[in-house]
Amino acid sequence: xxxxxxxxxxxxxxxxxxxxxxxxxxxxxxxxxxxxxxxxxxxxxxxxxxxxxxxxxxxxxxxxxxxxxxxxxxxxxxxxxxxxxxxxxxxxxxxxxxxxxxxxxxxxxxxxxxxxxxxxxxxxxxxxxxxxxxxxxxxxxxxxxxxxxxxxxxxxxxxxxxxxxxxxxxxxxxxxxxxxxxxxxxxxxxxxxxxxxxxxxxxxxxxxxxxxxxxxxxxxxxxxx
Amino acid sequence: xxxxxxxxxxxxxxxxxxxxxxxxxxxxxxxxxxxxxxxxxxxxxxxxxxxxxxxxxxxxxxxxxxxxxxxxxxxxxxxxxxxxxxxxxxxxxxxxxxxxxxxxxxxxxxxxxxxxxxxxxxxxxxxxxxxxxxxxxxxxxxxxxxxxxxxxxxxxxxxxxxxxxxxxxxxxxxxxxxxxxxxxxxxxxxxxxxxxxxxxxxxxxxxxxxxxxxxxxxxxxxxxx
Amino acid sequence: xxxxxxxxxxxxxxxxxxxxxxxxxxxxxxxxxxxxxxxxxxxxxxxxxxxxxxxxxxxxxxxxxxxxxxxxxxxxxxxxxxxxxxxxxxxxxxxxxxxxxxxxxxxxxxxxxxxxxxxxxxxxxxxxxxxxxxxxxxxxxxxxxxxxxxxxxxxxxxxxxxxxxxxxxxxxxxxxxxxxxxxxxxxxxxxxxxxxxxxxxxxxxxxxxxxxxxxxxxxxxxxxx
Amino acid sequence: xxxxxxxxxxxxxxxxxxxxxxxxxxxxxxxxxxxxxxxxxxxxxxxxxxxxxxxxxxxxxxxxxxxxxxxxxxxxxxxxxxxxxxxxxxxxxxxxxxxxxxxxxxxxxxxxxxxxxxxxxxxxxxxxxxxxxxxxxxxxxxxxxxxxxxxxxxxxxxxxxxxxxxxxxxxxxxxxxxxxxxxxxxxxxxxxxxxxxxxxxxxxxxxxxxxxxxxxxxxxxxxxx
Numbered sequence: 088x089x090x091x092x093x094x095x096x097x098x099x100x101x102x103x104x105x106x107x108x109x110x111x112x113x114x115x116x117x118x119x120x121x122x123x124x125x126x127x128x129x130x131x132x133x134x135x136x137x138x139x140x141x142x143x144x145x146x147x148x149x150x151x152x153x154x155x156x157x158x159x160x161x162x163x164x165x166x167x168x169x170x171x172x173x174x175x176x177x178x179x180x181x182x183x184x185x186x187x188x189x190x191x192x193x194x195x196x197x198x199x200x201x202x203x204x205x206x207x208x209x210x211x212x213x214x215x216x217x218x219x220x221x222x223x224x225x226x227x228x229x230x231x232x233x234x235x236x237x238x239x240x241x242x243x244x245x246x247x248x249x250x251x252x253x254x255x256x257x258x259x260x261x262x263x264x265x266x267x268x269x270x271x272x273x274x275x276x277x278x279x280x281x282x283x284x285x286x287x288x289x290x291x292x293x294x295x296x297x298x299x300x301x302x303x304x305x306x307x308x309x310x311x312x
Numbered sequence: 313x314x315x316x317x318x319x320x321x322x323x324x325x326x327x328x329x330x331x332x333x334x335x336x337x338x339x340x341x342x343x344x345x346x347x348x349x350x351x352x353x354x355x356x357x358x359x360x361x362x363x364x365x366x367x368x369x370x371x372x373x374x375x376x377x378x379x380x381x382x383x384x385x386x387x388x389x390x391x392x393x394x395x396x397x398x399x400x401x402x403x404x405x406x407x408x409x410x411x412x413x414x415x416x417x418x419x420x421x422x423x424x425x426x427x428x429x430x431x432x433x434x435x436x437x438x439x440x441x442x443x444x445x446x447x448x449x450x451x452x453x454x455x456x457x458x459x460x461x462x463x464x465x466x467x468x469x470x471x472x473x474x475x476x477x478x479x480x481x482x483x484x485x486x487x488x489x490x491x492x493x494x495x496x497x498x499x500x501x502x503x504x505x506x507x508x509x510x511x512x513x514x515x516x517x518x519x520x521x522x523x524x525x526x527x528x529x530x531x532x533x534x535x536x537x
Numbered sequence: 538x539x540x541x542x543x544x545x546x547x548x549x550x551x552x553x554x555x556x557x558x559x560x561x562x563x564x565x566x567x568x569x570x571x572x573x574x575x576x577x578x579x580x581x582x583x584x585x586x587x588x589x590x591x592x593x594x595x596x597x598x599x600x601x602x603x604x605x606x607x608x609x610x611x612x613x614x615x616x617x618x619x620x621x622x623x624x625x626x627x628x629x630x631x632x633x634x635x636x637x638x639x640x641x642x643x644x645x646x647x648x649x650x651x652x653x654x655x656x657x658x659x660x661x662x663x664x665x666x667x668x669x670x671x672x673x674x675x676x677x678x679x680x681x682x683x684x685x686x687x688x689x690x691x692x693x694x695x696x697x698x699x700x701x702x703x704x705x706x707x708x709x710x711x712x713x714x715x716x717x718x719x720x721x722x723x724x725x726x727x728x729x730x731x732x733x734x735x736x737x738x739x740x741x742x743x744x745x746x747x748x749x750x751x752x753x754x755x756x757x758x759x760x761x762x
Numbered sequence: 763x764x765x766x767x768x769x770x771x772x773x774x775x776x777x778x779x780x781x782x783x784x785x786x787x788x789x790x791x792x793x794x795x796x797x798x799x800x801x802x803x804x805x806x807x808x809x810x811x812x813x814x815x816x817x818x819x820x821x822x823x824x825x826x827x828x829x830x831x832x833x834x835x836x837x838x839x840x841x842x843x844x845x846x847x848x849x850x851x852x853x854x855x856x857x858x859x860x861x862x863x864x865x866x867x868x869x870x871x872x873x874x875x876x877x878x879x880x881x882x883x884x885x886x887x888x889x890x891x892x893x894x895x896x897x898x899x900x901x902x903x904x905x906x907x908x909x910x911x912x913x914x915x916x917x918x919x920x921x922x923x924x925x926x927x928x929x930x931x932x933x934x935x936x937x938x939x940x941x942x943x944x945x946x947x948x949x950x951x952x953x954x955x956x957x958x959x960x961x962x963x964x965x966x967x968x969x970x971x972x973x974x975x976x977x978x979x980x981x982x983x984x985x986x987x
Contacts, residue, residue: 111653111726183653189730192651193738201417201479203336203408220746227750254651254743276336280414282733283507288418293479296445300452426867426929428786428858501786505864508957513868518929521895525902561878561951633878639955642876643963670971677975704876704968732958 088154089127089145092118092264096127096178097140099264103182104135106272110183113256115160118178118264119170124148126170130157161228168232169260173244178264180271186278187257190214194253197274197281200291204281205301207273209246213238217253231255246302249274313379314352314370317343317489321352321403322365324489328407329360331497335408338481340385343403343489344395349373351395355382386453393457394485398469403489405496411503412482415439419478422499422506425516429506430526432498434471438463442478456480471527474499538604539577539595542568542714546577546628547590549714553632554585556722560633563706565610568628568714569620574598576620580607611678618682619710623694628714630721636728637707640664644703647724647731650741654731655751657723659696663688667703681705696752699724763829764802764820767793767939771802771853772815774939778857779810781947785858788931790835793853793939794845799823801845805832836903843907844935848919853939855946861953862932865889869928872949872956875966879956880976882948884921888913892928906930921977924949 099116103109114135117128126146129138145154146163148171160166166179182188190197190212197212199205215234222230235250235258248270249259259274261267284291324341328334339360342353351371354363370379371388373396385391391404407413415422415437422437424430440459447455460475460483473495474484484499486492509516549566553559564585567578576596579588595604596613598621610616616629632638640647640662647662649655665684672680685700685708698720699709709724711717734741774791778784789810792803801821804813820829821838823846835841841854857863865872865887872887874880890909897905910925910933923945924934934949936942959966 111656111723113653183726185726185730186733188651188653189733189737192653192730192734192743193741195738201413201481203338203413203417203481206336217744218747220744223746223750254747256651256653273336276408276410280410280417282737283411283414284417286511286736287414287507288420291418293417294442294445296448297443297479300448426863426931428788428863428867428931431786498786501858501860505860505867508861508864509867511961512864512957513870516868518867519892519895521898522893522929525898561881561948563878633951635951635955636958638876638878639958639962642878642955642959642968643966645963667969668972670969673971673975704972706876706878732962736961 089120089123089125090140092120092127093143093145094140096129096143096264097138099178099180099268100129100135100138102265102268103180103271106268106275108182108184108271108275109135110185110188113183114181115162115166116178116180116264116268117160117163117166119176121177125153126163126167128163128166129160130155131160133157164226164228165232165235165258168229168236169258172232172236173239173260175245175262176248176260176267177262178267179258179260180264180267181256181258182271183256184271184275184278186276186282187251187274189282190278191251191256192254196251197278199293199298200281200284201293202297202301204277205293205298207270208249208277209243209302210298212247212249212251212274212277213242214251215253314345314348314350315365317345317352318368318370319365321354321368321489322363324403324405324493325354325360325363327490327493328405328496331493333407333409333496333500334360335410335413338408339406340387340391341403341405341489341493342385342388342391343492344401346402350378351388351392353388353391354385355380356385358382389451389453390457390460390483393454393461394483397457397461398464398485400470400487401473401485401492402487403492404483404485405489405492406481406483407496408481409496409500409503411501411507412476412499414507415503416476416481417479421476422503424518424523425506425509426518427522427526429502430518430523432495433474433502434468434527435523437472437474437476437499437502438467439476440478539570539573539575540590542570542577543593543595544590546579546593546714547588549628549630549718550579550585550588552715552718553630553721556718556725558632558634558721558725559585560635560638563633564631565612565616566628566630566714566718567610567613567616569626571627575603576613576617578613578616579610580605581610583607614676614678615682615685615708618679618686619708622682622686623689623710625695625712626698626710626717627712628717629708629710630714630717631706631708632721633706634721634725634728636726636732637701637724639732640728641701641706642704646701647728649743649748650731650734651743652747652751654727655743655748657720658699658727659693659752660748662697662699662701662724662727663692664701665703764795764798764800765815767795767802768818768820769815771804771818771939772813774853774855774943775804775810775813777940777943778855778946781943781950783857783859783946783950784810785860785863788858789856790837790841791853791855791939791943792835792838792841794851796852800828801838801842803838803841804835805830806835808832839901839903840907840910840933843904843911844933847907847911848914848935850920850937851923851935851942852937853942854933854935855939855942856931856933857946858931859946859950859953861951861957862926862949864957865953866926866931867929871926872953874968874973875956875959876968877972877976879952880968880973882945883924883952884918884977885973887922887924887926887949887952888917889926890928
């Protein structure tokens with residue numbers, strides 16, 4: 088079942104490799120079929136080079152395997168929390184991409200410094216608080232999802248489709264799994280350029296007007312009709 | 313019409329990709345036929361991988377489409393201001409290239425620090441002032457062109473064929489569209505090396521004599537006759 | 538003899554090149570057959586591009602050539618000290634990889650800053666003390682091994698499978714030669730990301746709980762059964 | 763004449779491209795036949811992609827073209843000064859390679875920080891003083907050679923086969939043109955790693971004992987007999 092979604096999720100996982108986002112073998116993309124409430128995700132511990140579309144694992148929103156003989160990615164519990172709480176998202180990506188992970192390790196959100204940022208993220212890409220010992224020692228991946236949701240209590244995940252998990256790495260999401268991959272690519276580039284920008288000028292910032300203008304303009308003014 | 317210029321502009325847009333200057337899909341090259349006053353530019357929202365020479369859009373200097381069924385690049389208004397104000401230029405390029413964009417986001421001009429810089433740019437590559445809320449909320453791309461022209465009030469665009477737009481990214485130009493691409497490549501390299509140079513020695517600078525010598529020498533002493 | 542190990546050690550040396558870890562021609566991988574106590578290592582001074590499995594040199598643990606007409610790598614004495622002292626390791630790698638070598642040159646250990654680090658290294662990747670003039674002027678490679686072992690007097694080499702030799706470069710090891718290569722790849726990425734993380738936030742650190750959790754979790758919870 | 767040397771010099775110029783050292787089209791390798799006192803150098807202004815062995819220009823040590831219809835590289839006067847003053851060298855390379863050029867622009871020599879450095883350069887890779895206005899306004903390339911020679915008045919060019927020309931870029935040399943290319947590759951890597959090392963630890967340095975040990979060891983202890 089969900090053969091088309093499996094194909095998309097498979098391709099998204101391959102795209103992560105092709106865009107250089109898979110570091111130290113870490114890189115998981117998933118997608119959801121909102122109608123059935125079923126999630127398709129990469130199997131665990133199998134190198135990207137060896138996966139096939141039919142290896143994708145089908146889960147329900149509570150983590151039970153509905154189809155497939157392989158174990159789902161160990162990151163699945165985080166993805167599931169996000170699908171349950173962020174009602175509009177259709178895909179999730181997690182990597183150790185080499186620039187975004189540094190901001191996550193530093194425990195710092197990435198401030199908006201230019202239109203390259205605001206075409207994808209409406210404001211700072213936030214970083215979660217550090218997790219407590221209790222949270223880590225129960226179900227780490229599940230608690231990771233919860234701490235992300237907590238961080239978005241006053242933020243709109245549809246306008247800021249990504250987060251940095253403290254001392255861990257980035258997650259992105261989007262309308263579908265391909266969009267989540269595009270946001271992971273954008274996050275990586277934004278993370279790289281913010282790093283360099285703040286070295287050139289530690290006081291760099293952009294005004295709210297440009298932030299508003301550019302984010303809301305993007306989907307309105309560009310492209311063919 | 314302008315089939316040869318369309319071919320050149322097409323190739324220039326592909327060259328931007330081949331030189332790694334297209335970041336987050338942003339990268340537009342255009343060229344002008346000064347005799348007819350017509351501008352050829354990449355269509356909007358179509359990935360570089362899919363464009364063909366015949367997709368290039370022909371505009372007059374006031375933005376009206378003279379040929380082509382596709383929308384011109386959303387950046388066209390900026391290009392048009394530059395063509396109207398900088399009378400000698402034949403091509404314009406805009407990207408989010410990964411080093412020059414950082415200087416733009418930092419709001420800092422790139423100082424000349426060595427002969428690699430002065431072979432292409434006679435002095436600092438300037439950064440525009442931040443735009444006002446009013447400028448942003450009217451026609452952002454048109455105002456972007458105006459703020460560039462304002463910044464060059466006392467500078468010679470033929471000697472400094474590039475600029476950084478504050479919180480946005482770089483524009484370069486040249487005698488023709490290929491020359492504008494070459495200047496975009498040079499700007500990127502100069503931006504990278506200035507970043508590193510000023511980390512090694514924050515007080516680095518070059519004397520006016522070497523700046524003069526090398527810039528004016530370039531087109532005189534080198535190459536085959 | 539040891540044809541299978543020669544093939545593995547050969548492949549590991551090629552893998553170092555393919556992963557970009559061979560800088561300035563430096564890059565040596567070796568493996569040990571614990572039953573016979575024989576070590577297989579790359580020959581000295583022959584470019585990686587030209588070696589074949591049959592060129593691998595077989596040594597005993599005291600450095601005598603047991604098979605092969607070529608000289609063993611000049612780094613062999615260091616490898617042999619590690620095999621003699623770290624009883625569980627099956628492979629060793631030494632490179633001048635471009636990020637880890639910088640930490641070695643800086644004389645600084647790499648602190649654990651995120652789960653990317655702790656999936657491979659349980660705590661700081663230590664740096665040795667500087668060697669004395671006497672140590673350098675006797676047998677440099679042998680003394681290099683001894684100073685590594687000294688540094689691990691209160692550390693567990695099975696939990697921290699790598700080290701930075703002061704003013705020199707990194708060594709990694711593992712259960713077999715392929716595992717040593719994987720740890721060299723991980724060390725390089727960790728070194729790169731720690732460099733950037735501490736620029737973003739000089740006070741970055743991770744708590745002991747996350748360190749424990751993630752290191753011990755890795756081999757338990759992930760992968761297919 | 764000198765067909766074999768032309769072939770070597772041609773190949774060396776191509777190697778500069780293949781190793782990523784040609785930045786902004788700048789990259790010239792030359793070689794000398796000490797018996798005849800003739801120098802073979804890349805022609806000027808022709809892209810590396812288009813040169814052929816037969817295009818190499820033959821000059822005498824005073825700059826007169828002995829063979830070839832093309833103009834010699836504009837950098838030839840610098841090469842000739844080095845060949846006249848550094849009696850043992852057989853090849854010279856000049857580039858704008860992206861790390862060494864930053865140290866040159868910063869006006870800073872590259873200190874020895876590890877064995878990767880001292881395997882190629884016995885001590886700091888020096889930077890020349892800034893040139894005077896007079897020097898620049900007479901024959902820039904010739905004066906560039908003279909300022910390099912001045913910098914080596916108390917240094918041994920056979921032990922330190924490279925230099926940074928202030929506000930300009932690196933030159934390297936060697937026993938032959940291929941060796942000069944190898945030293946250009948090494949200089950680039952050393953420049954990159956010193957940059958990063960001094961960010962990690964601004965007080966990094968290496969002792970004289972290790973410097974001596976490693977430099978003089980290199981050609982004695984390694985390789986096959």
